[in-house]
Amino acid sequence: RNGKPSWYNTSNRTLVRFADDFVILTETKEDAANAKEITRRWLTKKGLTLSEEKTRITHLTEGFDFLGWNFRKYKTTTKRTGFITFIKPSDKSLRDIKKKIKIEMAKLKGASPESIIPKLQPIIRGWTNYHSGVVAKETFSKLQQYVNWKLVRWGKRKYGQKSWEWIKKKHYGKFCPGREDQYVFGSKDLYLEKAQWTKITRHTLVTHNFSPDNPNLKEYWEKREKAQAYKTAEGRLPKGKNKIALRQKYVCPYCGQTLGNYNQVHLHHIIPRSEGGQDKYNNLVYVHEDCHKTIHALGASNPQIQDKLFRGIKSSPKTRNKSQKVQNRMPKEKAR
Incomplete structure (x- = not known):
């Protein structure tokens, strides 16, 4: 309409909903009261009621809680408006x-x-x-x-x-x-x-009207999921060890899945310390907790497993030398 996209918001109100929790944003207190009454009447028709205990009208400078976060405007001298909006855990x-x-x-x-x-x-x-x-x-x-x-x-x-x-x-x-x-x-x-080791990474908004059910947007959602997984993995890793995961491109070399897709990631010695493996960059790799258990159940000294881990990371000269030593220890297949 009038050259604007069909989703363009021409109202002075904005509704944000998650499951049965929702927030209505308005420009005035009077309009907020009207929106509350309209919502109450609509819910009544559906056989539902608006919880008076959970429902209130408030100014953004006083703040409000939603989905475990507190949304509030604070005074500041760094912004032209004199205010800045912060979202914090409630x-x-x-x-x-x-x-x-x-x-x-x-x-x-x-x-x-x-x-x-x-x-x-x-x-x-x-x-x-x-x-x-x-x-x-x-x-x-x-x-x-x-x-x-x-x-x-x-x-x-x-x-x-x-x-x-x-x-x-x-x-x-x-x-x-x-x-x-x-x-x-x-x-x-x-x-x-520790809790404060978690890295703060700002959320990237989904492009408007991009549904994960749209087959034409499969590549977009795959890239987004991978990027989010990388951020999760990066924020989880200790300072100074992130370069190990970066070398792996934040992918577990044992299963090929991103490190951010699982809760636990473990630092693994490719050549076990019991066999003289050192606590150094070229001998360390991040794997999922379950993959780590599988590796040790099958035998961390298994040459095939060690070679798989070496091949799963970007090899430096030292890594390639160690990988070659592993390959030399592997049994040769008999010609048929």
Whole structure:
């Protein structure tokens, strides 16, 4: 109409909906009240009601919560309008994740770090990944402070009269490769990743009217999915070790899938340390947790597996030399 696309918004209102949660944006308080009444009448016709407890009219300078985030305008001197809009994890969302961790830790009184870490890590990582597209660094630090406090209490209960220095020496250290953080809980083989290690990556909006069900847009959605997976994997990796994943193009060389498609990624020594393999760039590769288990179940010393991993990464001269040594150890097929 009038040369404008059919989706062009000519209204002063905007509706944003996810499942049964929605927000209506208007330009005035009076119009917001009208929109609320129109919505209430429409829902009544459908046999539904508008929750008065969850429904309110508010100005953006006061902010509102939606889908676990708080949307609010703040005063600033850097913008011509004098305001800037920030999206942050809501206070309720932070309280909920703390409660979840509290309940989990209550079940783990007296448990070992090997039992605690697999329980806490998915909870922390899942929550921080969800909020990694908004202004969340400060909130991540608050969450980590709470986790630290719960772990201190766990240590005091488990070891009774032992001093905090003794507990810290036993269960904390510089365990994460590439990070100088000496206050990491766990061990070199298994440690708890910190909430603030999650990288903030701004969300890329989907091009309007681009449906994933449209077969003509298959390439667009494949590229988008791969890019999102790369971002997820990149944000998950420790500082200084990202170049290893970059060499792999953020793809697991064992299964060929992107590292960002799974919750856990492990750093694997292609030549095992038990066989003299060193903790160096050319001998390290990132694989999915399940792939890591499979590799060790089949035998990390298996020449075919080692060669597959070497071939799955971009070889440097040193890597090619090691790969050639592996190939030399492989049994030759008999001619038929």
